[in-house]
Amino acid sequence: MADLTTDFVGIRSPNPFWLASAPPTDKEYNVRRAFEAGWGGVVWKTLGAEGPPVVNVNGPRYGAIYGPDRRLMGLNNIELITDRPLETNLEEMARVKADYPDRALIASIMVPCEEAAWKAILPRVAETGADGIELNFGCPHGMAERGMGSAVGQVPEYIEMVTRWCKTYYDRPVIVKLTPNITDIRMPARAALNGGADAVSLINTINSITSVDLDRMAPEPTIDGKGTHGGYCGPAVRPIAMNMVAEIARDPETRDLPISGIGGITTWRDAAEFIALGCGNVQVCTAAMTYGFRVVEEMTAGLSAWMDEKGYASVAEVSGRAVPNVTDWQYLNLNYVTKARIDQDLCIKCGRCYAACEDTSHQAIAMEPGRTFEVIDAECVACNLCVDVCPVEDCITMTRLEPGETDPRTGRVVPAEPGNWTQHPNNPAATAAE
Template identity: 65%
Template sequence: MADLSTEFAGIKSPNPFWLASAPPTDKQYNVERAFEAGWGGVVWKTLGEDPAAVNVSSRYSATYDGFGNVAGFNNIELITDRTLEVNLREIEAVKKSWPDRALVVSLMVPCEEESWKKIVKQVEQTGADGLELNFGCPHGMPERGMGAAVGQVPEYVEMVTRWCKQYSTLPVIVKLTPNITDIRFSARAAHRGNADAVSLINTINSITGIDLDNMVARPIVDGKSTHGGYCGPAVKPIALNMVSEIARDPETKGLPISGIGGISNWRDAAEFISLGAGCVQVCTAAMIYGFRIVSEMKDGLSRWMDSKGYETLTDFQGLAIANTTDWKYLNMNYKVVASIDDEKCIGCGRCYIGCEDTSHQAIKAIAQTDGSNKFEVIEAECVGCNLCQITCPVENCITMVKQDSDKPYMNWTQDPRNPYRDAG
């Protein structure tokens, strides 16, 4: 059976599934119940200086898929609203009771050296395994010069990271904001500051929807609203891209990554790990479905690894990085063409409509004697864009078939059709 144990930035845990810094990790009661359910680690909800933050009501909103499931989750909650003394006492108690689990503490204080020096030393005394610097919170805290206000300035990221490494012996994980043009700049700054690892992504600035009767965004606080932090399955593609950008950047090569963003099942976790993540953090799925989802995550990942012959997580960690490249290096001579399986086709015509109205008019509708239509691909017009396959409601009815070619590999930098192609 596959071994799910992990060592991330020197922090050991029995499996790679950690709860992210959020409401599920805001107190001893929650964290111990999470460990009882089988989570490998937690990142304690962000601590700050006293007096503690004050939250509003209400705090959450969501977007939904066609089946009514939460696709995206928005929150305007701040860091812990409990005193620092209470949090530190509970962290120490939990670590003593659960020595085999990873317990990392998220931190956010003003961008002042003495503030960081003081709090990292206080956390270190609890016996916690590591620190996560919250440079990503997009609401409430940036107005106070913290959270994303730090994470969006690489010089600040590097400076604060250096402070924490100077004053603490614990591993330092820098949590990055996605609300930035290029995630690599922040990651490089954390690396220059001697961070032991980075975690990403934090939540994305968002407004999930408008109450059109009252003309106010959700969540609603006494008739007003504000932008919040977006997470959940909807942000996973963004998170995967940002993880891959850091993993394949020569300047941050080898920097451990904790993957965050829409992880709801074992497959999501495997995808993040395949792009270089050493562990994953979960929040929204736990909030929606409860702590027990980790059992399915662990079981599913273990079974999949067994089926592939992977004995440990490192056996497939980062394997997808080599196959992720810049657009300009993709093979211009590679071609696929759509193929429709008549046996599976239900005649809905969605492929035809999509291709006819918005793509390349590469599918024709052939009227049948019974009044139905048969759909055929016009291979000479098909560019292999995949739109028909995406719109088709029947699994494997439309496949993309590779076309034989005697043309060699040629990327855009070599293509004579590119007026700016690289010389030589």
């Protein structure tokens, strides 16, 4: 059995699955049950400064996007940080950590961008025995209007400044949670690193309006006829999150910065993909909010079985394995020539590949009598759209032309050696002839 134990910036947990800072981790009752269900760690729902806690709306807090059969694909929320008193949260955290010493317990914090505010709360958190802190620079709604959350995460200088304060007044690991509501994720990640962060976690939620009520003409969730943008999460955001993780993992400046991956992780495979792109562990929220805490059982069992199959002994061995293969477009091999191939035995003759190719791509599929669909190699640019729209897995595949073969589309012989845009004759800045 593969060892799922992880050591993330010195924080040990029995598996790489942590519950992200969110409603599921708002109180002792939930967190104890999460640990009993098998979660490796939790990031406690974000704490605010001492004093009267924030208040939440009393109408709906969530909006959703659905896939087939009302499968929840994306969730949007306008909930703020914890609305319970700081003292209550701290007492509960201390009790839970004492009872579950082998699990990771991280305190998420969001206080005003003033040194005194951070200096005041950090010792209180340290007293709970929490394993580390996560700086919530991510929430894009509500708190951002008050100069916190993503309002900080969108300004690299602030990230660096606050991170430095935390490293000054707190002696355990500091994880900086990044907002995706920026143009280049590498900038905030570099700022966190420069401020001394032990790790970054990403992504927080994406600013969004999930739907519009066309009768009330108001965005959802609607509160008395009005709505506001909320934070979007769930399976729909996963591709965005993975790109941002990979960008940080392959950036020469931040490549050694540990990453806790977040964004729509629902199954073991999702987690494995994040880990392959450079994450040391992952955080989950929407899957638990949709299906309950027990989803972790599928995640741990699946990841462990897959690692056994592949011969990976530890999560650390998997971490970052795919990063060297994430590159810039200009380095992709233009001499790699493929053609779509339709397996006639698997084809169910729906014609979707044909409609897609004929109407929107390269007119490279012919419809023959009897609804037989054939690829026209002389037209096929190997775009993959037919593969993507085909309802039958593996019915259409991309087959590589061997070096020496002639591509019927271009009339050119496929070269044996790779060649990319940097060397291409059409590129005015080409470094070498093809």
